[in-house]
Amino acid sequence: MAVPAAASVRDANRYRPPQVTGLVDLLDRQVRERPYARALVVTGERVQLSYRALASLADQVAARLGGAGLRRGDAVGLICANTAEFVVGLLGAARAGLVTAPLDPALPASQLSARLAALGARAVLLDASASGGGVAHAVPAWSVRVDVAAAGTAAVSLEPDVCEPHQLRGAAGGLSELDALVLFTAGTTDRAKMVPLTHANVAASLRNICVTYELGPEDATVAVMPFFHGHGLFAALLSSLASGGCVLLPERGRFSAGTFWDDMRAVNATWFTAVPAIHEILLDRSEREYPGPQAPPLKFVRSCSAPLNTATQRALERTFGAPLLSAYGMTESSHQATSEPLPQRGALRQGSVGRPTGVQVRVVDRDGRACPVGVEGEVWVQGPTVARGYLADGDASARTFVDGWLRTGDLGALDEDGYLSLTGRIKNLINRGGEKISPEHVEDVLAGCPGVADAAVFAVPDVVYGQRVGAAVVLREPDGLGREEILRYCRDHLAPFEIPDRLELVTALPYTAKGGLDRKAVQARYAP
Template sequence: MASSATASAATTTRTRYRPPAVTGLTDLIAGSVRDRPGTPALIVTADHVRLSYAVLDGLAADMAARLADTDLRPGDPVGLVCANTVEFVVALLGAARAGLVTSPLDPALPAPEKAARLAALGARALLTGPAAPDGPPGTRVPAWPVRVRVLPSGTATVTLDAAARPAPRGAGAAGELTCHDTLVLFTAGTTDRAKMVPLTHANVVAGVTGVCTTYELDPADGTVAVMPLFHGHGLFAALLSSLASGGRVLLPAHGRFSAHTFWDDMRAAGATWYTAVPTIHQILLARAAQEYPGRQTQPLRFVRSCSAPLPAATARALEDLLGVPVLSAYGMTESTHQTTSEPLPRHGHRGRGSVGTATEVDLRIVDTDGRPCPSGEPGEVWVSGPPVARGYLADPAETAHSFADGWFRTGDLGLLDPDGCVYLTGRIKNLINRGGEKISPERVEDVLAGCPGVVEAAVFPVADATYGQRVGAAVVLGEGQNTEPDRILDHCRDRLAPFEIPERLQVVAGLPHTPKGGLDRRSLVDRYPD
């Protein structure tokens, strides 16, 4: 992890922090509506129109009333397919107030996958944003378009086209939902692998409280919604935590991250922080010479990185550029996003290379027999506490495997140092077995990414008749770089054991990524075959 950096002028001495008092999605913005109704909650459209908390509250109330006029009843699940637009926020908050359970879906999913997920959930309707297509074919779930008309004055109205009747009740996993549930998120994966995670209002409160408290978010803060809102990273860390704390969120004009407009958006939001995956941090660094306006123009408090390992070289370069700490966090859908995070510099130790300490959860490292490991000894990361979901819907076998005695078995490998900092070393299922030697691809990737000229790396198993598997790697070079593979391998020889050094190395133009920005390991072997 990067060294500490001097905070910018945006960092001030704050009084003892008090997290927002919320009980779930239904009253997420109630405090700001009561105390600061005229302050901006969302900044939307290409013209950066500011919608106040009072306006957002009115839109959510109207949406809830329109949903209540349909045949939907409290506890019914609905899908939501929408980009990062005001329609997403209004549909989400309105559905919560109507007592519905909302499941955001990736708009880019192929239609058959959308249909399969809606069927598995037992969704009764699909709420869609402006750019979303009609409901996927092969499903009885009707698509109900949601539209928010925003005027330059900062007023807005919402409409819901719910002419089609909702699908029948009782299908899919709907019968497993309870009156306490408010969200169902799908884990990353294809249709047959993605799992449904039910999150209660209490889970949401714990997840949001962890983010707000870790970074001391309050009404003075603003951010840009960089990450997609259908995943926990963008949903909990950027959107819901900002709204709960009374801050403001800018939704990019086309509903998705744009490196070209990012710094203009940050300036328009008066942003004090942002959160993103390492790939986006690297993109911003590569364009900084032409586009970054400078520390005085855009003063920040901190930058957050999550959802994939952040190379130390990237963190250092970002801190040098922005002059603020870059804080690594670690999270997962099953723990309502954030599980650990590096603290703000004045609040604790930042372990070099760690993902910080536990936030709102109990965390332990265990051996293969489930016994806690001593400090410094690697094992599997287990977490427990208020943010952790109760299990998976419609998957009792996987629930029994992953959730035991109140603990969630993450499948991640890591260790704890004496200060309680967590160091991740890889995923159990990603380990490469080379003749009995277990190799963490994440460790090798970190070394590769530290080689001058390399901006991203991927490591994957290659079938081998003698050893079973050997180490393959693909690297992406920075613009204008021409680092030779032999030089990259020399860099590895000084830092890795002989059996960890890639035996096949390719320089490629780009690597595959999941919708939330992490490395798509499933497609690596197919993309780079023997």
């Protein structure tokens, strides 16, 4: 729908994009102009925490970290759920000039320790939801605790297990105080890549997100996606704080479908973002739980991190009474690269993930030449949000970052108006509700299980999650292990989302003439 020119001018005059240079000054404008406005809503009692209070807590953490011997440009890990401790730890570390690597608390301690070692982290910050014992042997661990009173006053404590941080060998030598974050891509500890993002990358990403959705102080959302992923970190948390909005952090820092709409009402949310699997869950439960007229009026709903089928999109729009906007991004582009626009800013295209947001997008053939309109090729991205490469992996950087362009590994096509449609993935990662799972990693773990001779991991189609994890396992002895014993081993060595949902015991696996696992044959034989 076209917008009259006069209305566009009025909207432009009213809307103020965030002016931040990175994580360091993320809160500054709000502290100056709206110090007592709510920034976070936290705890089961849904207590409001103002921008002034949040900035004060971050400054206290920064002072403590700076006084502990950490130097500007040093790397620290952050292992927290979606809690006030995560936000205070992240912003405090940034204000101390440190580079923060958020990590998934659900990963086994061995993987957490290995990632901290690969990074060269000098310390790690933990909240009560994280198990510090497993990583404390790798690096010094500080326990972060934020106590919020009913009146909105708050205090932070930072208790080190070891007072002196130490330097591990790792990739930290490639970092500087220009860097803000290091995010890990999907895969095993050996295969997961470390993506350094500068404060300039962060600032560009937040501006693009806020401008796309016209986020401002009147907006509020509920944190659905985990903050250790770019989706939850950039799209929900940081963009809201940069624009002066408010984020409700669910009790215990984890999404709960059962309390979601109560949380939305409590904060008078105007939007939320999630992966398709969560949208499916909310839609399935809507007949019982959606509050209808009592629900807060939504400006839009956002979907990202995995494809959302058109039927679900339309059903969500009918149920929630708001446009559902699909977006596309990746860790290496500081999350968002494209998005469908707000209805008043452009047309919505069925099956599209929208137009570029502050970056250039092109689709190329195998020779790197631009494909004509409507022709499928690999999606490449260039712009201020794109990372400079991977830490400590020159070969992968050379393959993925070419003359300033990010080769995404995704297939897609552009239409005549620059809208991007994704048609598939080049890589063979399993996408379980937005969680990218390396089949090779799960196979490596299965191969380490006593009694397992061989294993192949494949994607199982699923109406809720998009894909689930399947595994075909060859036993050393036909009457050896049972399925439950193998799954018990997996639960001890894999993150919860990596554990196979389907486990087949087979006598042999198909291999190609060259001796490699024939993944197409595995998929055809075991996935249906």
